[in-house]
Amino acid sequence: xxxxxxxxxxxxxxxxxxxxxxxxxxxxEPFKASYGKLMMWFFLLSxxxxxxxxxxxxxxxxHKHGVFTETADKFHFSSAWWxxxxxxxxxxxxxxxxxxxxxxxxxMTMILIFSSVTMVxxxxxxxxxxxxxxxxxxxxxxxxGTMFLSSQAWEWSHFIGGxxxxxxxxxxxxxxxxxxxxNQYGPPLFGDxxxxxxxxxxxxxxxxxxxxxxxxxxxxxxxxxxxxxxxMVEKIGLYWHFVDLVWVFVFTFFYxx
Amino acid sequence: MSAHATTEHAYIPGEIAKPNTGWIWKxxxxxxxxxxxxxxxxxxxxxxxxxxxxxxxxxxLTILKAFFIVGEFMHLKHEVKSLIWTILIPTALLVWxxxxxxxxxxxxxxxxxxxxxx
Numbered sequence: 495x496x497x498x499x500x501x502x503x504x505x506x507x508x509x510x511x512x513x514x515x516x517x518x519x520x521x522x523e524p525f526k527a528s529y530g531k532l533m534m535w536f537f538l539l540s541x542x543x544x545x546x547x548x549x550x551x552x553x554x555x556x557h558k559h560g561v562f563t564e565t566a567d568k569f570h571f572s573s574a575w576w577x578x579x580x581x582x583x584x585x586x587x588x589x590x591x592x593x594x595x596x597x598x599x600x601x602m603t604m605i606l607i608f609s610s611v612t613m614v615x616x617x618x619x620x621x622x623x624x625x626x627x628x629x630x631x632x633x634x635x636x637x638x639g640t641m642f643l644s645s646q647a648w649e650w651s652h653f654i655g656g657x658x659x660x661x662x663x664x665x666x667x668x669x670x671x672x673x674x675x676x677n678q679y680g681p682p683l684f685g686d687x688x689x690x691x692x693x694x695x696x697x698x699x700x701x702x703x704x705x706x707x708x709x710x711x712x713x714x715x716x717x718x719x720x721x722x723x724x725x726m727v728e729k730i731g732l733y734w735h736f737v738d739l740v741w742v743f744v745f746t747f748f749y750x751x
Numbered sequence: 752m753s754a755h756a757t758t759e760h761a762y763i764p765g766e767i768a769k770p771n772t773g774w775i776w777k778x779x780x781x782x783x784x785x786x787x788x789x790x791x792x793x794x795x796x797x798x799x800x801x802x803x804x805x806x807x808x809x810x811x812l813t814i815l816k817a818f819f820i821v822g823e824f825m826h827l828k829h830e831v832k833s834l835i836w837t838i839l840i841p842t843a844l845l846v847w848x849x850x851x852x853x854x855x856x857x858x859x860x861x862x863x864x865x866x867x868x869x
Contacts, residue, residue, distance in 0.1 A: 525834040535834070539841055546845040550852050557856030558863070566797055580793070596793065603786055611779045614824050615772060622768045735824045739817055746813040750793055751806050 534729045538736045541698075545740050548691050549747055555683050571661045577680035579749045587648055591658050599749050602645045603741065609638030610738040617731045620724025625713060628724060632710045635734065639703040646696045653688065688748070695744055698737045705730045778823045785816050 517524050525532055560575040569578050580595035587598070612634040619627030656671025661678035663669045669678050677685035709730050718724045789812055796805040822828035827835055 524831075525837075526831045527834060532834075535838060539838060542842055543845070546842075546848065550845070550849050553849055554852040554856035554859075557853050558860040560860070560864070563799055565799060596790065600786075600790060604783070607779065607782050607786070610820065610824055611775060614775045614778075615770075618770060618772060618775065622770065624767045624770075627770070732825055735820055738824075739820045742813055742816050742820065746789075746809050750789060750809050 528725060530725060530729055531732065534732045538732065541736065545694070545743070548687075548694065549743060552687050552691060552747060555687065559681050559683075571679050573664070573681050575680065577684060579751075582653075582679045583649075583749060585652050585657075596749060598645070598649065599745065602642055602649070603745055605638050605642045605645065606738050606741050609635050609642065610735055612638060613731045613734045617724075617728050620718070620727040623719070623724070625716070625719055628713050628718075628727060629710065632706055632713060632727070636703060636706045636710065639699055639706060639734075643696060643699055643703065646692065646699075650689075650692075653685075691744055691748065695737070695740055698740065702730070702734050702737050705733065774823065778819050781819055782816055785812050785819075788812065 513519075513521075515521075527535070556576055562569055562575040562578060566578055566581070569581050571577060571581075583599055584593050584595040585598065586592065586594045612631045616628050616631035616635060619631055654671050654673070656669075656678055660668035660670045663676065663678075669676065671678060672685040672688070674682075674686055674689065676682050679685065709727060712718060712726070713724075718726060789809060792805060792808055796808075821838075827838060
């Protein structure tokens with residue numbers, strides 16, 4: 495008893511078994527976010543560094559190569575300079591041989607932005623515990639995600655297949671399209687960076703679609719309804735928006751600049 | 752944080768609130784508008800003399816789009832300050848990395864192109 499009296503009289507018991515209640519003393523959430531959401535944020539931060547490394551490498555390699563200094567109408571493909579993107583990406587499915595610069599990538603960008611919107615709508619429906627709405631918006635997001643992936647598959651096959659006109663390469667032979675060793679558009683690294691950056695992004699979209707399909711099945715089975723919250727939809731939503739965010743940067747640095 | 756607000760009350764069938772989606776569509780139209788502006792600039796400012804200026808606009812608009820996606824769609828704007836900084840400070844270091852290596856790239860290109868011409 496005497497011991498406890500001493501404790502009470504002391505204003506700051508340092509080694510006593512008194513629970514500490516400061517912000518960082520544990521037992522609460524200093525970030526006001528659940529463990530799962532916080533870990534998703536940290537994963538996305540690490541993923542941002544991966545994509546940051548890709549885009550930094552792109553910037554460095556691009557600046558290492560020459561720039562085409564004349565006006566765009568005089569442009570022709572050569573490994574001496576980095577290609578002008580609107581001359582490389584100017585095809586649209588169903589319009590063979592028609593010069594439609596950046597039209598298809600504009601469509602892809604719109605599809606991805608729209609999928610982000612339907613994803614937020616699913617998260618919003620989850621907050622209201624509206625199972626039917628969550629299902630509806632998840633399905634729309636899966637649809638747009640799949641559309642984006644299909645568009646990218648077309649974009650890749652066109653990039654690999656090549657334009658209507660071949661480029662005469664350094665060895666004097668005509669060459670169509672691209673592979674990892676050479677391409678008709680510009681320096682070999684241009685093709686490599688296209689495959690790696692858009693490919694890595696596409697892999698992320700594919701993982702996202704898989705997660706969404708799983709999430710849709712779980713929603714339909716009532717897993718989240720029984721759990722009492724739709725936080726899983728929020729976490730997958732964070733991932734999905736991040737993939738959209740990466741596309742915004744890929745779009746600017748690969749297609750616009 | 753909002754997830755925890757919903758964790759509190761148990762699910763009661765038939766009691767579903769009205770959707771509140773105004774802000775989502777507003778953000779959507781902002782993103783569409785910025786993208787449209789980017790395309791307009793890509794096809795009007797084509798002169799090589801305007802390259803740097805044009806690219807600076809693109810970068811500013813991209814960061815603006817990123818702000819809306821991360822702030823509104825990913826809800827970061829409405830999180831607590833310490834979480835916002837935890838995400839933003841490491842990302843800001845990437846900007847330094849990009850600037851450093853792009854400069855380095857120009858230098859390497861310059862050096863290589865003069866390797867045999869002195």
